[in-house]
Amino acid sequence: MAVQLASHVPKMASDEGVIDAAKKAIGDALIDARDLVGEITLVVRREAVVDVCRALRDTPGLEYQQLMEIAGVDYPERPERFEVVYHLLSLTRNRRIRVKLSTDEQTPVPSVTGLWPVAGWLEREVFDMYGVGFSGNEDLRRILTDYGFEGYPQRKDFPLTGHVELRYSEAEKRVIYEPVALPQDFRTFDFLMPWEGPEYRLPGDEKAVPEQTGAPSPAPAGAGTQPQNVKTPAETPKTTDGPRDTGAGKPGDVKATQEARKPRAKKAEQEVTKPLDGPEPRPKGTRRPRKGGGPA
Numbered sequence: 001m002a003v004q005l006a007s008h009v010p011k012m013a014s015d016e017g018v019i020d021a022a023k024k025a026i027g028d029a030l031i032d033a034r035d036l037v038g039e040i041t042l043v044v045r046r047e048a049v050v051d052v053c054r055a056l057r058d059t060p061g062l063e064y065q066q067l068m069e070i071a072g073v074d075y076p077e078r079p080e081r082f083e084v085v086y087h088l089l090s091l092t093r094n095r096r097i098r099v100k101l102s103t104d105e106q107t108p109v110p111s112v113t114g115l116w117p118v119a120g121w122l123e124r125e126v127f128d129m130y131g132v133g134f135s136g137n138e139d140l141r142r143i144l145t146d147y148g149f150e151g152y153p154q155r156k157d158f159p160l161t162g163h164v165e166l167r168y169s170e171a172e173k174r175v176i177y178e179p180v181a182l183p184q185d186f187r188t189f190d191f192l193m194p195w196e197g198p199e200y201r202l203p204g205d206e207k208a209v210p211e212q213t214g215a216p217s218p219a220p221a222g223a224g225t226q227p228q229n230v231k232t233p234a235e236t237p238k239t240t241d242g243p244r245d246t247g248a249g250k251p252g253d254v255k256a257t258q259e260a261r262k263p264r265a266k267k268a269e270q271e272v273t274k275p276l277d278g279p280e281p282r283p284k285g286t287r288r289p290r291k292g293g294g295p296a
Contacts, residue, residue, distance in 0.1 A: 010094055013270040014088070015035065015038070017061075017097060018062070021060065022042055024272050025055040025056070025062060026044065026052050026055055029044050030044055030052075031043040034206060036201055039096070039098060039148035041097075041098040041100060042097065042099050043101070045101065046102065046103055046109055049108050049109065049110055050111075050112055050114070050115065051058075053067075053099065053112050053285060054296055055113055056088060056097065057115065061091060063092050064089060065090065065092070066089040066091055066116075067088060067089075067115070067118060068088065068089050068118060069086075070086055070087075070122035070123060070125070070126055071087070071126070072084055072085070072087070072130040074130060074156045075136065076155075076156045078102070079104065080102040081104060082102065082130055083097070083101070084109055084126060085100050086098070086099040086112070093134045102134060103132060105135075109132060109135070110135055111137040112238055113138075114136070116252040119137075120138075120139055123140065124142070124143040125144060127141075127142075129153060129154035130152050131155070135236060146175075148177060161180045162180055163179075164178060165177070165181070165200050166178070205289035230270050
């Protein structure tokens, strides 16, 4: 006889009473507690985050044993612009809770690596992307970006193109940092004629006055007055201190380096004008000698 399951969805304990239990366990460290769309969020004081997480993990009835994620959020308009968000999971009750705190560029957050060793990697990600420091993390260094990377890419004020770009130079046998060079300018498109630029009209306006077939589209507002091909300002190109930093071996010679850095057009011209390799042409009326030195 087949047994029919009531539901394929794993059973989850109710969140009823969790906020009251958390308030009792955390005490004055709790700033705010919210229950929205079936998710509980606790806002706590920054300096008490370790005690808060320990209480949520070890208190009977709460039992959030596992740290799932640490995320960062940037609000540049706030005095403490960063939020650090901890996501905890209860394995015994199959429910989750979120813990949030605020900090700024200078004030570090206490590390929770003493509670969950995996937090070392997660805190490094937040540090790498936002520049948030974690006091007590013994290995706080970049983990997602390359060595020598400048800035924090997930901050709202970080430029879209970054500051520098890197590539591996076959001539110098190492990684080279150079100013960002965009292959084409950024362009502002609309939904009507994206290859002609913005025309500053609302969708549907083109139907009000029908145009003749093949008639040229109106010029975009301010055409000819804006500077074209504006390059992003960048600092002097940087390179690694030495080949040993990349494990790439010895750098190439100076001549090969200069040849590699020539403009592509000049390189292509040199390749075109260079004579083809092969045997020299023979005079007319002569034949190639046979192998072995016999008569032709």
